[in-house]
Amino acid sequence: MAQPYYITTPIYYVNDAPHIGHAYTTLACDVLARFKRMDGYRVHFLTGTDEHGQKVEKAAEVAGVDPQTFVDRVSQNFRDLAEKMNFSHDDFIRTTEERHTKACQALWSKLVETGDIYLGAYAGWYAVRDEAFYTVGELTDGPNGEKLAPTGAPVEWVEEPSYFFRLSAWGDRLLGYYDANPDCIGPASRRNEVMSFVKGGLQDLSVSRTSFKWGVPVPNDPDHIMYVWLDALTNYATAVGFPDMESDDFTTFWPCNLHMVGKDIVRFHAVYWPAFLMAAGIAPPTRVYAHGWWTNEGQKISKSLGNVIKPDDLVEQYGLDQVRFFLLREVPFGNDGDFAHASMISRMNHELANDYGNLVQRSLSMVSKNCSGAVPEPGAFTDEDRALLEPAERLVETMRPLMDRQAFHEALEAIWVVIRAANGYVDHQAPWALRKTDEPRMRTVLYVLAETIRHLGLATLPFMPETSDKILDQLAVPVENRSFASAGKCGALQPGTALPKPQGVFPRFVEEAA
Ligand code: MSP
DSSP: OOOEEEEEOOOEETTSOOOHHHHHHHHHHHHHHHHHHHTTOEEEEEEEEEOOSHHHHHHHHHHTSOHHHHHHHHHHHHHHHHHHTTOOOSEEEETTSHHHHHHHHHHHHHHHHTTOEEEEEEEEEEETTTTEEEOGGGOEEOTTSOEEOTTSOBOEEEEEEEEEEOGGGGHHHHHHHHHHOTTSEESHHHHHHHHHHHHTOOOOEEOEEOSOOOSOBOTTOTTOEEOHHHHHHTHHHHTTTTTOTTSHHHHHHOSOSEEEEEGGGHHIIIIIHHHHHHHTTOOOOSOEEEEOOEEETTEEOOTTTTOOOOHHHHHHHHOHHHHHHHHHHSSOBTBOEEEOHHHHHHHIIIIIIIIIIHHHHHHHHHHHHHTTTBOOOOOOOOHHHHHHHHHHHTHHHHHHHHHHTTOHHHHHHHHHHHHHHHHHHHHHHOHHHHHHHOHHHHHHHHHHHHHHHHHHHHHHTTTSHHHHHHHHHHTTOOGGGOSGGGSSGGGOOOTTOBOOOOOOOSOOOOGGGO
16 A cells, blocks of 8 residues: 655635745645655645635725635636646645535534633734734834734734634643654744744634634634634645545545645644644644745845736746746755846756756767667666766665655755766766767767666656656656656666657756846
């Protein structure tokens, strides 16, 4: 039986059009999901949209349509983005679906039964933009004397009857869970941040609202709707069959292996969510990983600054796989990063066109011209051949632990070490010269290069699926051999296999056109 791997993106607020930050979170999950599938796992990759709450209700009002019409329209933009970015999710959940209402109400009822939810009254600060409550100590004064949340979002005073989740009772048990599971929050800086927040003492959390209607009704008290974060977080359970905890999907995929999130929402995922789950007697997630934020040419990305980067525009300008590569290569995953067109062009020209593209093109054209368009028959391998082939064969093994700690940039660097070594090997072996002096040796060298490129094509497949498939097509690698199980000798290129005519894979970008 294949080992299960359940991976989720946050579900996206539908008050806005998708931008580069949304594409980034899902891209990271897509690459991991593809890597795990190629590595033999049974993957369940979930994404979707967060459609309830005051923010969405207000956005619908501004658009002049009822909330349901509004969310139907905007949710579709996120599906379109997923298609455009070649994301391979297995399910797309919407929190306005019937299956989700059922799951939220079942979780709520469990928490009422265990005594972890009680009725009270809320009086405090709320930021609609963050859909979050803040204590007075967390607020700062804005330029016009208004109060601001730490995120910069304006807050408003809220006073209304509310149900509370007894979060204050879960501090020690949360700390116990973090201690017993050292990998449950990454990177380490976020883990420390979460732990000190919990150590600082937790207050009970308001989990229902009465001053607006757009949400999941509280069972047996329909004047209340559930706090949008309790509703939203539950999506991860809904999608694998909750409340049916005996279902095949739930028993297979729970607890979730990885919730990928941005650093802004780590507290919701690493504090509130495990507390809700543990209180309901359900296992908390295995890991939450919080990545950093992108700025645009040094500036915070925001609608009001008018500098939102639309993924569609980038893909149009530079090509899909180029964008997928750049986003995960440019910045150590987990850190903040800055998007600059000059860096995008530089990476495309140096690492894609010059390093990878050139290696593939010059090697395969030599095979095509000098080996009758078929995989050449190699002779005995020399030490130099083995020095290139062996790390190429071990690439997946090298990448596995890096991917498991979401170090995408390091996994890409490991691939590029082989690419650079292969280019050095071509220069040094000079197969074009061997053609005149030692044809059998030339065939060995070209075979070693073709085999190395096969390993590279497999390794880059999760990152750049379309282009890597094109590279593997040029080596006539059968589709069923495009998994890591075939990366070893059993999938090795067979001498004599006819190859299609080689084509360039990574065009150089003309800088003036930027
Ligand atoms: N709806 C909540 C999540 C609920 S999950 C149960 C939400 N949605 S969001 O649409 O505002 O943000 C979704 C993701 O986009 C977050 O992971 C966030 O960090 C990410 N990004 C939004 N802007 C970003 C950048 N500028 N850079 C990188 N990622 C950022 O929060």
